[in-house]
Amino acid sequence: MNSAPDAPTLVGPFFQILTLADLPLAGPLGDEQLEVVEQGGIVLQGEKILKVGLYGQLLQEARANQYHLHQIEKPMVLLPGFIDAHTHLCFAGSRAKDYALRTAGKSYLEIARSGGGILDTVTKTRAASLEELIVALHKRCDRHLAEGVTTCEVKSGYGLTVEDELKMLQTIAQVNQQHALDLIPTCLAAHMRPPEFAEAGAYLQHLVQELLPKVKKQSLAQRVDIFIEETAFSDQEALEYLQAAQAMGFDLTVHADQFSTGGSKIAAQLKAASADHLEASGPPEIELLKNAGVVATVLPGASVGLGMHYAPARKMLDGGLCVAIATDWNPGSAPMGDLLLQAALLGAAQKLTSAETLAGIAFRAAHAQRLEDRGRLAPGLLADMIAFPTDCYQEILYHQGKLKPGMVWKRGKQI
Numbered sequence: 001m002n003s004a005p006d007a008p009t010l011v012g013p014f015f016q017i018l019t020l021a022d023l024p025l026a027g028p029l030g031d032e033q034l035e036v037v038e039q040g041g042i043v044l045q046g047e048k049i050l051k052v053g054l055y056g057q058l059l060q061e062a063r064a065n066q067y068h069l070h071q072i073e074k075p076m077v078l079l080p081g082f083i084d085a086h087t088h089l090c091f092a093g094s095r096a097k098d099y100a101l102r103t104a105g106k107s108y109l110e111i112a113r114s115g116g117g118i119l120d121t122v123t124k125t126r127a128a129s130l131e132e133l134i135v136a137l138h139k140r141c142d143r144h145l146a147e148g149v150t151t152c153e154v155k156s157g158y159g160l161t162v163e164d165e166l167k168m169l170q171t172i173a174q175v176n177q178q179h180a181l182d183l184i185p186t187c188l189a190a191h192m193r194p195p196e197f198a199e200a201g202a203y204l205q206h207l208v209q210e211l212l213p214k215v216k217k218q219s220l221a222q223r224v225d226i227f228i229e230e231t232a233f234s235d236q237e238a239l240e241y242l243q244a245a246q247a248m249g250f251d252l253t254v255h256a257d258q259f260s261t262g263g264s265k266i267a268a269q270l271k272a273a274s275a276d277h278l279e280a281s282g283p284p285e286i287e288l289l290k291n292a293g294v295v296a297t298v299l300p301g302a303s304v305g306l307g308m309h310y311a312p313a314r315k316m317l318d319g320g321l322c323v324a325i326a327t328d329w330n331p332g333s334a335p336m337g338d339l340l341l342q343a344a345l346l347g348a349a350q351k352l353t354s355a356e357t358l359a360g361i362a363f364r365a366a367h368a369q370r371l372e373d374r375g376r377l378a379p380g381l382l383a384d385m386i387a388f389p390t391d392c393y394q395e396i397l398y399h400q401g402k403l404k405p406g407m408v409w410k411r412g413k414q415i
Contacts, residue, residue, distance in 0.1 A: 012041030081150025081384030088330035093124030157188030228263035341401025
């Protein structure tokens, strides 16, 4: 007798399933805390997970209840889909010239002061049409999904005018409708002061009055970000801007402590969802973020791209923080965009356990986005899953990003 079209589907057997279930949201993790289901199966019902358990037991239940069966023929290890919690994937052009200048000895700040950096990408993104931005973003999403990223935050911030910021956010919205990858939009119009404004404060006030109401009305983003740094915005300017955004109902995240401290204090004061970068953070900043319940999102791709030290992820975890790991994929400081590779390198450099590294690109990254419906394999959560062609989960980080997923499911559908 055939299964009903809407009957559950049993997928398996998997050599191992890493559920990441029941792990704490913050603090250090040991690999002995990982739940590893040997010879496991997973039952899907529509977009969600119904059950996870031993395949043999689930197979008996599936046959008795006429489930659909999706048999896995080769040794595979199943994990939750990865979440990239900080990217700048919507842009036009290249900054290869900036990269060459950096490797020749120029600093990020020196390049920015001489007309390179973010403003170079702003010029190219302003000149691009909506259609051109959609095509470019779609291609980057294709690559991310193939590499196991099933949810991705994407910022605006290369427009710096009301019209061009809306163009970027509309690009993200349209690709999100078209693509299997879930995109989480963030308004980063406060990326830096555009040349049209002589005063940073006047520009931020312009955003509050002219841009953010349109973003809210058109439901283009629920999150607002700002870059707090010498070449961008001061602590006080950021505080006033973020308070205004918060009063309008936006969630907050902050580019903080990349080259100098101060941003983490603002993130903690306003209880932002996350503070991102944090390469310059020390014990006082870690304590502030912990006490405020702010997720620390570290960006190893920026450290690799800029040739600078990593954020102190080990000290953050030992200090009780929830640490997410994201790519910062952007055309300037972090052009690589490979989440698994970067997480593996960070783990090796900072002595993170496999559990800490995988948590940082799964449920802890989801928590940075305030998305509690993904990042683990557990009943009731979204069936966002990736399977690697190996018989041991430790092989995944061991190969430092060269072992790619062989199978990807998004919302219960194999991609």
